[in-house]
Amino acid sequence: MFIWFHKLVSPPYFYKFAGRLSPWLAWLSLLVILAGLYAGLWLAPPDYQQGDGFRIMYVHVPSAWMSLFVYTVMAMAAAIGLIWRMKLAHAVSAAAAPLGASFTFLALVTGSLWGKPMWGTYWVWDARLTSELILLFLYLGYMVLNRAFDDRRTGDRASAILALVGIVNIPIIHYSVKWWNTLHQGPTVFFGPRADIPPSMYIPLFIMVAGFMLYFAAFILKRLQVEILQRERNTAWVRELVEKS
Amino acid sequence: MTSWHEFFTMGGYAAYVWPAYGITAVVLIANAILPGRQQRSLLKELSRRGMRADKPS
Numbered sequence: 001m002f003i004w005f006h007k008l009v010s011p012p013y014f015y016k017f018a019g020r021l022s023p024w025l026a027w028l029s030l031l032v033i034l035a036g037l038y039a040g041l042w043l044a045p046p047d048y049q050q051g052d053g054f055r056i057m058y059v060h061v062p063s064a065w066m067s068l069f070v071y072t073v074m075a076m077a078a079a080i081g082l083i084w085r086m087k088l089a090h091a092v093s094a095a096a097a098p099l100g101a102s103f104t105f106l107a108l109v110t111g112s113l114w115g116k117p118m119w120g121t122y123w124v125w126d127a128r129l130t131s132e133l134i135l136l137f138l139y140l141g142y143m144v145l146n147r148a149f150d151d152r153r154t155g156d157r158a159s160a161i162l163a164l165v166g167i168v169n170i171p172i173i174h175y176s177v178k179w180w181n182t183l184h185q186g187p188t189v190f191f192g193p194r195a196d197i198p199p200s201m202y203i204p205l206f207i208m209v210a211g212f213m214l215y216f217a218a219f220i221l222k223r224l225q226v227e228i229l230q231r232e233r234n235t236a237w238v239r240e241l242v243e244k245s
Numbered sequence: 246m247t248s249w250h251e252f253f254t255m256g257g258y259a260a261y262v263w264p265a266y267g268i269t270a271v272v273l274i275a276n277a278i279l280p281g282r283q284q285r286s287l288l289k290e291l292s293r294r295g296m297r298a299d300k301p302s
């Protein structure tokens with residue numbers, strides 16, 4: 001088993017593995033997301049208070065969930081990279097950051113578009129919204145710091161430390177709705193009393209979350225190929241690969 | 246949903262629902278296209294540098 005892992009973790013093997021798996025995951029995620037959109041936009045009944053406006057939930061909640069999930073992946077990879085000095089782990093963090101930043105941006109924008117009709121404002125300095133905005137700055141900080149040094153190893157290490165420091169923000173975001181009495185909805189579907197929301201509404205949500213997870217898997221692998229190439233550009237296997245392509 | 250009309254108007258919330266879905270689509274599509282493009286341009290750059298190195302200086 002260890003040999004298999006050792007081989008998989010070697011950059012040239014992982015590069016090929018990522019390249020082969022990514023397209024399958026991409027198409028599968030497209031199918032699942034389309035199914036989720038059909039279920040969420042057409043099949044799900046309108047909310048008795050918010051009418052059809054609640055359907056923003058089917059892009060807002062998956063994006064917000066992914067913004068937290070991707071940061072956790074990024075921080076774990078950063079820790080592995082620092083502790084065991086694995087270049088591939090840092091490459092995973094660097095590949096995850098732009099996707100995490102995109103999901104966080106989407107969570108903020110879709111949330112704000114949902115807040116205007118329901119709360120009467122695009123933005124309020126609410127505990128949940130503010131901590132999510134800080135998460136966006138953490139992602140952007142990681143991305144800038146990672147590329148700020150000529151030597152990629154220094155960039156990887158510095159940004160990994162930032163990612164680990166920023167991990168404290170994740171529970172804050174999660175519990176923000178409990179600790180401070182916030183305008184934002186409390187945990188309902190994943191961690192709260194699911195009785196408040198009928199299956200005809202939360203099943204499309206699970207489909208969309210599954211679709212977003214598949215999408216993330218597909219395109220972190222694709223970005224990982226770029227990150228590996230950048231870090232391994234002077235190696236023999238990359239030269240061989242370049243000549244072949 | 247009962248009708249296409251209700252679908253497009255989103256029960257009066259079209260001005261919020263559709264931009265939310267539109268921006269999500271743009272960001273997801275961009276994140277799907279960019280990595281592949283970066284990979285191709287990086288491989289091209291590496292191959293150009295490879296050819297220069299092979300030439301006897």
